[in-house]
Amino acid sequence: MASPGGGLRTWGSLVLLGLCSWTGARAAAPNPVRNLSVEAQTTSSITLSWEAPEGLNPQNSTYWIQWTGQGDKNETRNTTDIRFTADRLDPGSSYEFSVWVEEGGVNSSQKTLKATTAPNAVGNLSVETWTNSSITLHWTVPDGPSPQNYIYWVQWPGDGDKNETRNTTVTSYTVEGLQSASSYEFSVWAEKNGVPGSRKTLEGFTAPNPVRNLRVETRTNSSITLSWEVPNGPDLLNYTYWVQWMGDSDKTDTQSSTNTSVTMDGLEPGTLYKFSVWAKKNDIPGSSENLSISTVTNAVTNLGIQEQTNSSIILSWKAPLGPGHPPYTYWVSWIEEGSFVFRTHNTTDNNITLKELEAGSMHTFIVQAERNRVISDKGSLTGATAETQSTPSEVTDLQKKTQTNNSITLQWEAPADPHADFYIYSVQWAGGGHPQRERDPQRQLAYQTGKTNETWYVVEALVPGTLYNFSVWSERNAVASSTQSLHASTDPDAVTITSCISTQGGYGVILTWSCPTGGYEAFELQVGDQQVSQDRSSCETGVSVWGLQPAQAYAATVTTIWSTMRAAPASVTCHTESTGVIAGAIVGVLLFLTLVGLLIFFLKKRYKTSQKKSAPQDLVFSFPGDIQAADFADHVRKNEKDSNCGFAEEYQHLALESHNQSQRVASAPENSAKNRYRNVLPYDWSRVPLRPISGEPGSDYINASFMPGLWSPREFIAAQGPLPQTVGDFWRLVWEQQSHTLVMLTNCTEFGRVKCEHYWPLDAQPCTYGHLQVTLEGEKAMENWTIRDLQLWHTQEQKILHVRQFHYVAWPDHGVPHSPDPLLAFWKILRQWLDQTQGGGPPIVHCSAGVGRTGTLIALDVLLRQLECEGFLSPFSYVRKMRESRPLMVQTEAQYVFLHQCILRFLQQSSLALAKEEATYENLVFENEAAIHAC
Numbered sequence: 001m002a003s004p005g006g007g008l009r010t011w012g013s014l015v016l017l018g019l020c021s022w023t024g025a026r027a028a029a030p031n032p033v034r035n036l037s038v039e040a041q042t043t044s045s046i047t048l049s050w051e052a053p054e055g056l057n058p059q060n061s062t063y064w065i066q067w068t069g070q071g072d073k074n075e076t077r078n079t080t081d082i083r084f085t086a087d088r089l090d091p092g093s094s095y096e097f098s099v100w101v102e103e104g105g106v107n108s109s110q111k112t113l114k115a116t117t118a119p120n121a122v123g124n125l126s127v128e129t130w131t132n133s134s135i136t137l138h139w140t141v142p143d144g145p146s147p148q149n150y151i152y153w154v155q156w157p158g159d160g161d162k163n164e165t166r167n168t169t170v171t172s173y174t175v176e177g178l179q180s181a182s183s184y185e186f187s188v189w190a191e192k193n194g195v196p197g198s199r200k201t202l203e204g205f206t207a208p209n210p211v212r213n214l215r216v217e218t219r220t221n222s223s224i225t226l227s228w229e230v231p232n233g234p235d236l237l238n239y240t241y242w243v244q245w246m247g248d249s250d251k252t253d254t255q256s257s258t259n260t261s262v263t264m265d266g267l268e269p270g271t272l273y274k275f276s277v278w279a280k281k282n283d284i285p286g287s288s289e290n291l292s293i294s295t296v297t298n299a300v301t302n303l304g305i306q307e308q309t310n311s312s313i314i315l316s317w318k319a320p321l322g323p324g325h326p327p328y329t330y331w332v333s334w335i336e337e338g339s340f341v342f343r344t345h346n347t348t349d350n351n352i353t354l355k356e357l358e359a360g361s362m363h364t365f366i367v368q369a370e371r372n373r374v375i376s377d378k379g380s381l382t383g384a385t386a387e388t389q390s391t392p393s394e395v396t397d398l399q400k401k402t403q404t405n406n407s408i409t410l411q412w413e414a415p416a417d418p419h420a421d422f423y424i425y426s427v428q429w430a431g432g433g434h435p436q437r438e439r440d441p442q443r444q445l446a447y448q449t450g451k452t453n454e455t456w457y458v459v460e461a462l463v464p465g466t467l468y469n470f471s472v473w474s475e476r477n478a479v480a481s482s483t484q485s486l487h488a489s490t491d492p493d494a495v496t497i498t499s500c501i502s503t504q505g506g507y508g509v510i511l512t513w514s515c516p517t518g519g520y521e522a523f524e525l526q527v528g529d530q531q532v533s534q535d536r537s538s539c540e541t542g543v544s545v546w547g548l549q550p551a552q553a554y555a556a557t558v559t560t561i562w563s564t565m566r567a568a569p570a571s572v573t574c575h576t577e578s579t580g581v582i583a584g585a586i587v588g589v590l591l592f593l594t595l596v597g598l599l600i601f602f603l604k605k606r607y608k609t610s611q612k613k614s615a616p617q618d619l620v621f622s623f624p625g626d627i628q629a630a631d632f633a634d635h636v637r638k639n640e641k642d643s644n645c646g647f648a649e650e651y652q653h654l655a656l657e658s659h660n661q662s663q664r665v666a667s668a669p670e671n672s673a674k675n676r677y678r679n680v681l682p683y684d685w686s687r688v689p690l691r692p693i694s695g696e697p698g699s700d701y702i703n704a705s706f707m708p709g710l711w712s713p714r715e716f717i718a719a720q721g722p723l724p725q726t727v728g729d730f731w732r733l734v735w736e737q738q739s740h741t742l743v744m745l746t747n748c749t750e751f752g753r754v755k756c757e758h759y760w761p762l763d764a765q766p767c768t769y770g771h772l773q774v775t776l777e778g779e780k781a782m783e784n785w786t787i788r789d790l791q792l793w794h795t796q797e798q799k800i801l802h803v804r805q806f807h808y809v810a811w812p813d814h815g816v817p818h819s820p821d822p823l824l825a826f827w828k829i830l831r832q833w834l835d836q837t838q839g840g841g842p843p844i845v846h847c848s849a850g851v852g853r854t855g856t857l858i859a860l861d862v863l864l865r866q867l868e869c870e871g872f873l874s875p876f877s878y879v880r881k882m883r884e885s886r887p888l889m890v891q892t893e894a895q896y897v898f899l900h901q902c903i904l905r906f907l908q909q910s911s912l913a914l915a916k917e918e919a920t921y922e923n924l925v926f927e928n929e930a931a932i933h934a935c
Helices: 581-611 629-656 669-674 724-737 820-836 852-870 875-883 893-934
Strands: 010-016 020-026 034-041 046-051 061-068 074-079 083-086 094-103 111-116 123-130 135-140 151-157 163-168 172-175 183-192 200-205 212-219 224-229 240-246 252-257 261-264 272-281 289-294 301-308 313-318 329-336 343-347 351-354 362-371 379-384 396-403 408-413 424-431 448-452 456-459 467-476 484-489 497-502 508-513 522-527 530-535 543-546 553-562 570-575 704-707 716-719 741-744 767-769 772-781 785-794 799-808 844-846
Touching (some): 046 111, 135 200, 240 261, 396 484, 448 456, 456 467, 497 553, 508 522, 508 553, 629 893, 716 852, 724 767, 799 820, 852 875, 875 893
Antiparallel strands (some): 183 200, 224 261, 272 289, 301 313, 396 408, 467 484, 508 543, 522 553
């Protein structure tokens, strides 16, 4: 039965050997503890807690705790508290705990619980490896009983404030997807049975990204300067850069810098060095970028002429100072005096024999050493082949070019002689007298002499109206040619009119003038419409001129004549007397009234004719022919109405015109890969053929067309931008056409798409295509364009062609520039070059396809020149004419409109400049007039 204490009491009896018996009550067992749980865990202890059983007498009760770990070893402790800490436990170990209560010597049933101590912290946490996007951590197993099956947790900061956490069962972990050159704090801890150990923390760093665009800035025979760009990454600052290099030996040198360029000094000349450059941050190096560059070779030494004949010269030299290996290649160039073409040979020897030279000719020799594809500075020498001194050739076609009253300009042709450019010309002259002076047969002529390098000479300070004897000869090395002679006269001097007096009655005047300086034969008088000739004796005597009217003012002139030449006329205004003037006035009034009547008659007749005209019919759109410069602005404004409706109709008409011309060569299978776009193929009749190469079908083809200009049907070549496989063909085109000018109107890459292959060298290192070697000699970059000077060397023909490339970089593909002004400025520079460059082939113009931007610039050049030469132009007709030679020229309507805008802007600029000149002129006139009135 139940007791108040909640326990059970049992009754029983005991009979001892039948002798006697005992009867009594035994205490009941207490209830078990409640809510047994783990309150805390460390690496060496576990704290348990529970609640007392119901009905327990705390004064008469004890709690017993028993636990079993590894090895089945039991530990037992007791307490009167409802909390107990079992210590001296092994870390990371599992234990089974039993708890019961004892009351009055009676035990309750047991409550059991399994719990694990916390593991120790991991040991030796370190960064094992790193990259620019990952870090590998490594640690050792925590101290404790072995073996243990731990779970390891790794935590690091992620994006924003969020932490990233991962687990593993091994003692290393690679954290990926990190940012380069960045710092991260990692936490690592072990876990056993869900119980984590204490954390170990470590700061780790990712490596920087590689440096970008490693390149050579400059190099000499003892130094190399490298530069690069900052690595990509979240932080562009605080990098240290390391440069390591090694030459022919195994010696390695290292240099650090905080700048993005560094110069390595003290290098060996003509030596190939291998450079490695990497960025370092937080003491963590990034991966390296590598580059092999050679220093410049020293110049050859002791260059001299070893032997010479009348047709050959043997040059010799010593190898440059510096390492002896690898061997040098020597390039020998020479040019004859007066020539513009270098010839070149190469050799590995320290001497060379140059043959087939002209006897007695002067040459300049240049010898350069090459090693590792780098050429040394020039060693130069001037020498001549042997010769017997010969007499220079005489000048030809000596003539008088112009003359004044005190000077004569002579002109002649240089001798047809290879050394003519180095001749000095002597000019000698003496006066031969004039007719009105007596000649003294005993008087010796006083000769004067002048010298010049030109084929013309101005002889000054001469006497007017005088015959002179001229002699011209050529000289070289103090040896003179035979002379060419010429007789020529100066113009006579003008007279000075001393008086002009009216005759009595006013029907004539009497002119008087002084005798001129120098020679003169006659005088010609002009007064109004009356002309009179007088002999030389009439000066200072007075001459009458009749046939004039009274009371009139007449312009009178007197002109000196000598030896078929005329002086500048002297002029004066003569006034006749007024006799008979009344009769003249009456006649004048009658004539005026007659003219007024005729004017009224013709005005009435014109008005009646205009009334008979019919009403105007509706106009239909007509395409313009020649447009006068003064009308061009109105033409553009008319076509710009209604969103360029007029231009749209013109361009639509161009687009609808069909040019069914053969494109058989461009469409051939062997040439299909040479075309950038399938719809832009040159016509057979206008394509530019290359010289065929034996055994190579299609080797005569390139996508280029001859284009008509202002003066010639082949004034330009329009070409597509070279493809990788046609760069060699493009340079063949330049060489075979001997074109000195390239015009490039596209960037190599636009909006991520390749528009044109980069066909010229990036630096001074030449590029070779077959027999053609291309060298970049100079480059000048402006805001909207770049000008490059290139040299083509034909290794087989041993000739040089100089080419200038005009590269406009501000023209978008298919679109048009925002303003015509930069393109007009570019055109002016290009046109100035073309006007100065005489001879050679047509300029080669290209963009990507060679039709849109190319056609627009060619049309602009031709039309602006037509405007300047003829005062009118016809854009529509010329674009149509271009499309007959190459399809799709001026490819878009926007380009067609832009062409007109450029021409209009050109006219506006010209008008503005003219207005400024007129304003300046008007100001000068006003100032002069004011000065006159002030006087």
